[in-house]
Amino acid sequence: QVQLVESGGGLVQPGGSLRLSCAASGSIFSMYGMGWYRQAPGKQRELVAGITSGGSRNYADSVKGRFTISRDNAKNTVYLQMNSLKPEDTAVYYCNAEVLIIATMRPQNYWGQGTQVTVSS
Numbered sequence: 001q002v003q004l005v006e007s008g009g010g011l012v013q014p015g016g017s018l019r020l021s022c023a024a025s026g027s028i029f030s031m032y033g034m035g036w037y038r039q040a041p042g043k044q045r046e047l048v049a050g051i052t053s054g055g056s057r058n059y060a061d062s063v064k065g066r067f068t069i070s071r072d073n074a075k076n077t078v079y080l081q082m083n084s085l086k087p088e089d090t091a092v093y094y095c096n097a098e099v100l101i102i103a104t105m106r107p108q109n110y111w112g113q114g115t116q117v118t119v120s121s
Contacts, residue, residue, distance in 0.1 A: 001103065002026035002110050004095045009115030016119070017083045022095030022112055024076040032098035032107060034071055034078040038091035038117075045094070049080060063089075085119045093117050 008020040024031060035050035049059045049069035057069055068081040078095060095112035 001101055002028060002097075002099050002108070004097055004110050004112035006093070006095050006112040006115040009093060009117045011118045011120065012085055013121050014086060014119055016085050017081070018085065018117060020080040020082070020093055020095075020115060020117075022078045022097075024097055024099065024110070027102040028076060029100040029102045029105065031071075031073065031076055032100065034095070034097045036069065036078070036080045037094045037096055038089075039094070039114075040088075040091040043091075048093070051078065082117070085117075087119045089117060090119050091117060 003026055004022055004024050006022045008018060012018050033050060033052050036048040037045050038048050039045040047060055048063055049067055051057050051069045051071050066084045071078045092114040094114045097110050098107050099110055100107050
């Protein structure tokens with residue numbers, strides 16, 4: 001009923017920047033919290049950044065001061081601006097959203113398919 005489609009991943013050199021986007025579509029009444037997670041090989045998936053419907057943000061300590069999460073409620077889209085990238089930021093990045101579904105008028109959690117970010121020289 002709802003799809004999250006990510007874009008913007010790729011290969012970047014250390015110190016470089018990337019901007020990830022995640023657009024939600026489908027039977028959406030409204031969007032609640034949205035966020036970005038990442039999973040590196042052999043590691044658990046971890047929260048990178050989250051943003052509430054009111055715009056409050058939280059970040060993992062490892063990305064504070066380098067990454068910025070934002071959202072466009074009119075477009076049901078969340079962004080992650082990543083600056084000063086490090087090799088340890090290499091991972092598959094996943095979008096996550098809590099969505100109020102039209103059919104049920106109940107919140108449901110969704111994940112995107114993931115986008116690869118590789119930081120390497």
